[in-house]
Amino acid sequence: MSDRLLQATNLSIHGEGVSIAPIAFTLARGGRLTLLGETGSGKSLVAQAIMGILPIGLGASGELVIEGRGYAAADGASRRALWGRRLALLPQEPWHALDPTMASGAQVAESHRFLGGLGRRRAREAALGDLAGLGLEGADRRLPGELSGGMAQRVAFAAASAGGAPLVIADEPTKGLDAPRRDAVVRLLAATPERGGALLTITHDIEVARRLGGEVILLRRGRVVERGPAEQLLSAPRSDYARRLLDAEPARWPAPPPPNTTGEPIVEASGLAKWRGGRELFRDLDLRLKPGEIVGVVGPSGCGKSTLGDLLLGLTALDAGEVKRAPGHRLAFQKLYQDPPAAFSPHWTLARLLEDLVRRHRLDRAAIAPLMTRLGLDRALLERRPGEISGGELQRFAILRVLLMEPRFLFADEPTSRLDPITQRDTLALLVQLARERHCAVMLVSHDPALIERVCDRRLVLGGEEAALASESLDAQAV
Amino acid sequence: MSATTPFTAGRVGRRRLATRQRLGLGLLGLLLAIAWLTPWLHDADPARQQLTRILELPTLATPLGTDHLGRDLLARTAAALRLSLGMALLSVVSAAVPGILLGVIAGWRGGWVDRVLGSLADACLALPGLLLVLLLVAIAPGNFWALYVGIALVLWIEYFRVVRARTRVLVASPQLEASRLLGFGPGYLFRRHLWPELAPQVLTLAAFGAASAILAMAALGFVSVGLRPPTAELGLMMTELLPYYHEAPWAMAQPILVLCLLVLSLNLLAGRDPR
Numbered sequence: 001m002s003d004r005l006l007q008a009t010n011l012s013i014h015g016e017g018v019s020i021a022p023i024a025f026t027l028a029r030g031g032r033l034t035l036l037g038e039t040g041s042g043k044s045l046v047a048q049a050i051m052g053i054l055p056i057g058l059g060a061s062g063e064l065v066i067e068g069r070g071y072a073a074a075d076g077a078s079r080r081a082l083w084g085r086r087l088a089l090l091p092q093e094p095w096h097a098l099d100p101t102m103a104s105g106a107q108v109a110e111s112h113r114f115l116g117g118l119g120r121r122r123a124r125e126a127a128l129g130d131l132a133g134l135g136l137e138g139a140d141r142r143l144p145g146e147l148s149g150g151m152a153q154r155v156a157f158a159a160a161s162a163g164g165a166p167l168v169i170a171d172e173p174t175k176g177l178d179a180p181r182r183d184a185v186v187r188l189l190a191a192t193p194e195r196g197g198a199l200l201t202i203t204h205d206i207e208v209a210r211r212l213g214g215e216v217i218l219l220r221r222g223r224v225v226e227r228g229p230a231e232q233l234l235s236a237p238r239s240d241y242a243r244r245l246l247d248a249e250p251a252r253w254p255a256p257p258p259p260n261t262t263g264e265p266i267v268e269a270s271g272l273a274k275w276r277g278g279r280e281l282f283r284d285l286d287l288r289l290k291p292g293e294i295v296g297v298v299g300p301s302g303c304g305k306s307t308l309g310d311l312l313l314g315l316t317a318l319d320a321g322e323v324k325r326a327p328g329h330r331l332a333f334q335k336l337y338q339d340p341p342a343a344f345s346p347h348w349t350l351a352r353l354l355e356d357l358v359r360r361h362r363l364d365r366a367a368i369a370p371l372m373t374r375l376g377l378d379r380a381l382l383e384r385r386p387g388e389i390s391g392g393e394l395q396r397f398a399i400l401r402v403l404l405m406e407p408r409f410l411f412a413d414e415p416t417s418r419l420d421p422i423t424q425r426d427t428l429a430l431l432v433q434l435a436r437e438r439h440c441a442v443m444l445v446s447h448d449p450a451l452i453e454r455v456c457d458r459r460l461v462l463g464g465e466e467a468a469l470a471s472e473s474l475d476a477q478a479v
Numbered sequence: 480m481s482a483t484t485p486f487t488a489g490r491v492g493r494r495r496l497a498t499r500q501r502l503g504l505g506l507l508g509l510l511l512a513i514a515w516l517t518p519w520l521h522d523a524d525p526a527r528q529q530l531t532r533i534l535e536l537p538t539l540a541t542p543l544g545t546d547h548l549g550r551d552l553l554a555r556t557a558a559a560l561r562l563s564l565g566m567a568l569l570s571v572v573s574a575a576v577p578g579i580l581l582g583v584i585a586g587w588r589g590g591w592v593d594r595v596l597g598s599l600a601d602a603c604l605a606l607p608g609l610l611l612v613l614l615l616v617a618i619a620p621g622n623f624w625a626l627y628v629g630i631a632l633v634l635w636i637e638y639f640r641v642v643r644a645r646t647r648v649l650v651a652s653p654q655l656e657a658s659r660l661l662g663f664g665p666g667y668l669f670r671r672h673l674w675p676e677l678a679p680q681v682l683t684l685a686a687f688g689a690a691s692a693i694l695a696m697a698a699l700g701f702v703s704v705g706l707r708p709p710t711a712e713l714g715l716m717m718t719e720l721l722p723y724y725h726e727a728p729w730a731m732a733q734p735i736l737v738l739c740l741l742v743l744s745l746n747l748l749a750g751r752d753p754r
Contacts (some may be wrong), residue, residue, distance in 0.1 A: 315656065331662045343657040347675035356671070360662060398657075405661060 015058030032214030038420030052076025094156030105140025115163030503747025578638025586646025686749030
C-alpha cells in the first residue's frame with residue numbers, strides 16, 4: 001500500500017458564480033493539512049469535492065488519488081464506497097448531520113455495527129466507550145436536540161470516526177465552540193494522524209491551524225494566497241493578506257482604553273437564577289452595568305450566556321431574583337445577534353427596513369447619513385436585501401439600526417463570531433467606540449477569551465456541569 | 480449541510496413562474512374567457528328547453544349542440560364553468576381567511592389557544608371531508624350555501640396547519656425578536672416577516688384547494704345530492720347526459736373535458752418546480 005493517502009492534482013471547482021482555482025496537495029500517512037481562509041473563500045467546497053457531494057449546479061475537475069487508486073474529481077459517485085470506511089467527513093453543522101429522532105449512542109453504535117462489522121452488543125459497548133472518551137458519559141440516551149452544540153459536535157465526531165477511516169476531513173470542526181472545547185476537538189482530530197491516518201482540516205480559525213500544525217494552505221476568494229508549513233506561515237507570512245489576517249487575531253489587538261464609567265447603573269440584577277431542562281444555569285448572580293461599560297461574558301457552550309442576556313432584556317422570565325432597569329424607554333434595551341442574516345426578514349431591501357424604523361419612531365433622518373459614514377456603510381447597499389450583502393456589512397447595518405434607537409443597554413450575542421477575523425476586529429472596535437461615546441452599556445458574549453480580554457472592561461464567567469472539559473475554574477461568579 | 484455555500488448570494492423573493500405554471504395560467508385564462516365571454520357572443524338561455532331539437536349535432540346556431548331537453552350546450556357548459564369557478568374562488572377565500580387567521584393566532588400565542596384550535600382542527604379532520612359535506616347537504620338539501628359552508632369547513636384546516644407550523648418557527652426566530660425589540664407591533668411583524676414566508680405556501684394550497692372544491696362539487700352533483708336541476712353544473716350535466724352517451728357522445732364529453740381541463744390548469748398552477 002502506498003504511503004500517500006490522498007493526492008489531489010489540479011482540483012478545481014466551478015459553477016454558478018463559484019470558481020476555485022486549481023489546487024494540488026498531497027497527504028501522506030500521519031500528515032495533516034489545513035485549509036485556512038475566511039468565510040466564503042470556498043474552503044468547504046474542497047471537502048465536498050473530495051467526498052463527491054458538491055451541491056447541484058457545481059462541478060469539480062481534476063484528479064484525486066486515494067490510497068493509490070485514481071478517481072476523476074468530476075465523478076462524485078465513485079467515492080461513495082469509501083465513505084466511512086476509508087474516507088470520513090465531519091460535517092460543518094453536526095446538529096444537521098445527526099438523526100434528530102435517534103439517541104446519540106445508537107447513532108455511534110450504528111457506525112460500529114455497519115461499518116466496523118461488530119455485533120449489536122459489541123457495537124453498543126464500543127459506542128459507549130467512544131462517548132465516554134469524549135466526555136459524554138450519560139449522553140448516549142439523549143436525542144441530538146437535547147445536546148448542546150459542543151456535545152452534538154462530539155457525537156458527530158464519534159459517529160463519523162467509528163468506521164475507522166484513515167483519511168478524515170473535518171469541515172469547520174470548531175465553529176461555535178469555546179476555547180477549551182475547541183482545544184479538546186483539536187486534540188481529538190490530532191489523534192487521527194498519530195494513529196497513522198491523515199487529516200484534512202478546513203477552518204477559519206488561525207489558532208486551530210496553529211495547534212494542528214502540518215501544512216497550511218491559505219485561501220482567499222477561491223485562490224491560494226500562500227502555502228507552507230504552519231509554523232512558518234503563521235509566524236512569518238510572506239503575503240500581505242496573511243499578515244493582515246494574523247494581525248486581526250484578538251491576541252494581537254491593541255490594548256483597550258481605560259473605561260470611563262460614571263453615573264447610575266443602567267441594569268442592576270440581584271440573586272438571578274435560571275433553570276433550563278431541569279438543570280441550573282446559574283444561581284445568586286449579581287450584576288451591575290454602568291453607562292459606557294463593556295462587560296464580557298464567557299463560558300462553555302450551553303452555559304446560559306444568551307439566556308442571561310434575554311433575562312436582562314426582559315425577553316425570558318426569571319426563576320428567581322430581580323432585574324432593575326434604569327427608568328426610561330423600553331426601546332433603549334437592544335440586542336445584536338450572532339447570525340446577522342437571521343435577524344432580518346430576507347424579503348425587503350435595507351432601505352425599506354430603515355424607512356419602517358424611521359416612520360415607526362419618527363426618527364431624525366439627518367442622523368442616519370453621518371452614522372452610516374461612521375459605520376462604513378455605503379448608501380448603495382441600502383438598495384439590496386439582507387441576503388445580498390456580506391455578513392460584516394449586515395452586522396454593521398444591525399448596529400446602525402440599534403444605535404438609531406439611542407440604546408442604553410446593548411446585549412451583543414457573539415456579534416462577530418461568523419465574521420472573518422479582519423472584519424471582526426473592525427466591527428468590534430467600532431461597536432465599542434460608539435457605545436462609549438453614547439454612554440451605552442454593552443454586554444458582549446464571546447467564545448474567545450482573548451477577544452473578551454482585549455475588548456472588555458470586566459469579565460463575567462459562567463459555568464455549569466459541562467465545564468468539566470474546561471481548564472479554568474468555571475463557577476458562576478461576577479468578576 | 481452546505482449552509483455556507485460561498486459566492487452564491489441567495490436571491491430571495493422575485494420567484495419567476497415555471498413553465499408548467501405558465502401553462503396552467505394560460506389554460507385557466509382560456510377557461511375563464513370561455514366562461515365569461517360566451518354570454519356576450521352567444522345569446523342563448525342555458526335553461527330554455529326546446530323539445531323539438533334534442534341531442535342535435537353542433538350547428539352554427541348551437542355551436543356545441545343541444546342536450547336531451549334541447550337546451551343549448553355551449554350556454555350550459557359556460558354557465559356550469561362560471562358556477563364552478565365562482566364556487567372555487569368563494570370556497571378558497573372563505574377557507575383561506577379563517578385558516579390563515581387562526582393559524583397565525585395559534586402559532587403566535589401558543590399555549591392553550593394553540594391547543595384549543597389544534598383540537599378543533601383535528602376534530603374536523605376526523606370526519607372524512609366529503610362525508611361532512613354530505614351531512615350538511617342532507618340537513619339542507621339542494622342549497623348552494625350549505626354546499627359552500629361544507630366545503631369551506633373541510634378546507635380551512637390545511638391552511639391552518641401550514642400557517643401555524645410556519646408561524647411557530649418564525650415567532651421564535653431572531654428576526655421577529657429583533658423587530659419586536661425595535662418596537663414594531665403585530666401588524667408590522669405579520670406584513671414584513673410572516674406574510675412573505677407564508678404567501679408561496681398559501682397560494683399553492685389555494686390552487687390545490689380550488690381544484691378539490693370544484694371536484695367535490697361535481698362529485699356531489701354527479702351523485703345527485705348537490706345542486707338541483709335545472710342548474711347547469713358540471714357533475715349534474717354528466718349524470719343527466721349519461722343515459723345518452725351512445726346517441727350523443729359529444730354532449731357527455733363536454734362537462735367531462737371541461738372539468739378535466741379546469742382541474743389540470745389549477746394543479747399545473749399549484750405545482751412548484753421541483754428545484
